[in-house]
Amino acid sequence: MLQIDRWKRILIIGICLLGLxxxxxxxxxxxxxxxxxxxxAIEKTGVTTPELVEARDGWPGWLPNGLVNLGLDLRGGAHLLGEVQVDQVYKARMDSLWPELRRALADERATIGAVRRVASPEGTLKIEIGTPEQLARAVEIVRGFSEPVTTLTGAGxxxxxxxxxxxxxxxxxxxxxxxLTDDRTIQQSLEIIRRRVDEVGTREPTIMRQGEDRILIQVPGIGSAAELKALIGTTAKLTFNAVIGTGSDPDARVGIGEIVLPASDREGVFYTIDETPVVTGEELTDAMPSTDQxxxxxxxxxxxxxxxxxxxxxxxxxxxxxxAIVLDxxxxxxxVIRQAITTGSGQISGSMDYEEATRLAVLLRAGALPAELTFLEERTVGPELGQDSIDAGQIAATVGFVAVIVLMVLSYGLLGVFAAVxxxxxxxxIFGVLSMIGATLTLPGIAGIVLTIGMAVDANVLVFERIREELRTARGPARAIELGYEKAMSAIIDANITTLIIAAILFVLGSGPVKGFAVTLTIGxxxxVFTALYVTRLMTITWFERARPRQIEV
Structure with a gap:
């Protein structure tokens, strides 16, 4: 019988209103x-200004406020592809191992003799002992600092x-x-870059690993690639090291475990420092811009x-x-240490302006990158180009929408009008769901929406054609409409399930723009299917109940 229960009608209308x-x-x-x-901003800082209050009150708080985030190609922004220099981590691991290993070997001095570190390639630690006959004992001590690798590929x-x-x-x-160190370094770099970008309040950045040692960074809404590089392009590695000497020769001869570094604010001055830091920036808990005395x-x-x-x-x-306070x-x-500093706090001052102090505080709060990031590719997408993409997408969607409506109305008359609504x-x-889940819309996403416009009426075409066939044999238009929806259901489900499978494959195997296309296609x-099977049917039945036509034309 051609009817829909009242609770189903309320549910269908409610879902539509919620989405809109x-x-x-x-x-x-x-x-x-x-x-x-x-x-x-108010929740983060607890500070209210007239400008913030005016902006907050510009939209009622009881209304939904979710937006479809615009991707890099629509909003404009910066694109960077960086390579993490993982070899630097190997060197740091060996340098940090030497002080502990030196103490352990020194405790066995009576057996193995004098111990000293000699020059070796970066990423290695070479040690000579005074008694070659006791080399096996030295190896045994070093093995005590080695731990089993816990990964499946490194078992044993x-x-x-x-x-x-x-x-x-x-x-x-x-x-x-x-x-294992490479994976850990990349993951740590990803997290630190994400924290640095989040600190400046950008929306929906794309930060993901590419290949073995590369990171893709796309930040919509930021001014330029140079600005993004200034934010994340430095390691912001802060250490506190013992000073061994001061001079003017950058190539001064130093001992093993010592390095020469320049002074940032005094040209021609170089410090010889102990390469092993006393404290590192990883042990910082907070950093805030301030002013000195x-x-x-x-x-x-x-x-x-x-x-x-x-x-x-x-x-x-x-x-x-x-x-020495060493930064990058x-x-x-x-x-000079005047007295013991036991409070656990301090201050960095020097030749910096307020903007540089704020940026340094952001970098220190977010943490130091474990290794240097070398940028292989950088690109700035201007907001004008993004607006051009939006305009082109709107034109394509509008043309497709109007063309589909005209075709449906000319082909199916009043039922075509219902399909257009x-x-x-x-x-x-579609936009309601994208807003609810906080999705990011890109140019391929717009392509997915335009494709959905063409596919959205497929179910209606199947139903209307089936109704047209049933009108030749069924007893009355009511029975023809009912049979049309019943018999077209299997074909509609089969067609859309296969498309969903393809969209799922695109989402799982694709990246970036391909995933954006898959998301909008899936939602569409x-x-x-919901609007074709329920909304169009509800409008058709409501019209039929009121008009009670003896015959209909499809």
Whole structure:
């Protein structure tokens, strides 16, 4: 019998209204965007200004405020492809191993003799002992610092590879440990870059791994690739090192474990420092822009308990001695320790302006990149180009929408009008779902929406053609409409399930733009089936109940 229960009608109308309500904020994009930014700023800082209040009140708080985020190709922004120099991590691991290993070997001095580090390729640690006959004992001590590799591919291997010849030990990371270190370094770099980008309040950045040691970074809404590089292109590696000497020769001869670094604010001045830091930036818990005693821009920082304890112990034992504050291989300050610093806090000051102090605080808060990031590709997409893409997408969608409506109305008359109304509801629901899930719309995503416009009426065409056939044999138009929906159901489900499978494959195997296309295509398939089978049917039955036509033309 041709009817729909009242509760089903209420549910269908309710779903449509809910989808359109969530799509509505996109009609007032800039106003809602300003409202969301103001609310986030007030919640983060707790400070309200007249401008923030005005922006917050520009959109009612009880209405949905989710927006479809615009991707890089629509909004404009910056694109970077960086390569992580993982080899630097191997060197850092060996340098940090040497102090502990030296103490352990020194405890066996009576057996193995004097111990010293000699020059070796980066990423390796070469040690000579005074008693070659006890080389096996030295190897045994070093093996005590090696740990089993816990990955499946590295089963049975240890973290250190040890080569013993004559009176020398050459230590490096094993292949399994290098592979594990590479993965850990890339993941850490991804997280730190994401935190740095999030600190400046950008929307929906794309930060993902590409290949073995590369990272793709796309940030919509940022001014240029140079601005993005300034934010994430430095390691922001902060260390506190012991000062061994000062001079003017950058090529001064130094001992093993010592390096020469330039002063950042004094041209021609170079410091010889101990390469092993006393405390590192990884032990910082907070960093905030501030001013020093002279009113100049500075950065206040605070250590965690471990860092505070180490820093306090070092300053207590070295009162009257200078120590170097090193940032990205430059000595930004080398103050003399006047008294023990046990509070766990300090200040970085020097030749910086307020913008540089704020940026340095952001970098230190987010943490140091574990290795240098070399940029292989950079591209800036201007907002004008993004707007051109939006305009082109709107034109394509509008032309497709009008063409489909004209075709449906000319082909199926009043039922074609119902299909056109359902298509409009379908488009609104697509944007409503995209807004609810916080999806990012790209140019391929717009292509998916345009494709959906053409596919959305397929189900209606199948139903209407089936109704047309049933009118020749069924007893009355009501029975023809009912049979039309019943018999077309299997074909509609089969066609859309196969398309969903293809969309799922695109999403799983694709990346970036392909995934955006797959997301909008999937949402469009679901909403188009809903509008074709329920919305169009509801309008048809409602019209039929009121008009009670003796015959219909399809």
């Amino acid at each position: 309500a969530y799509a509505m904020p996109n009609l007032f994009y800039k106003r809602v965007e300003a409202h969301n930014d103001a609310v986030a 291997q240890t973290s250190l590879a040890i080569d013993a010849q004559g009176k020398a030990l050459t230590i490096s990371l094993s292949d399994a440990e290098k592979s 002279n009113g100049m821009p500075s950065v206040d920082f605070r250590f965690n308990p471990t860092g505070a304890r180490k820093f306090g112990a070092y300053t207590s034992a070295n009162v009257g001695q200078p120590f 291989n430059q000595v930004i300050s080398a103050p 359902a298509l409009a509801v379908n488009m609104g629901m 398939i679901v909403t188009s």
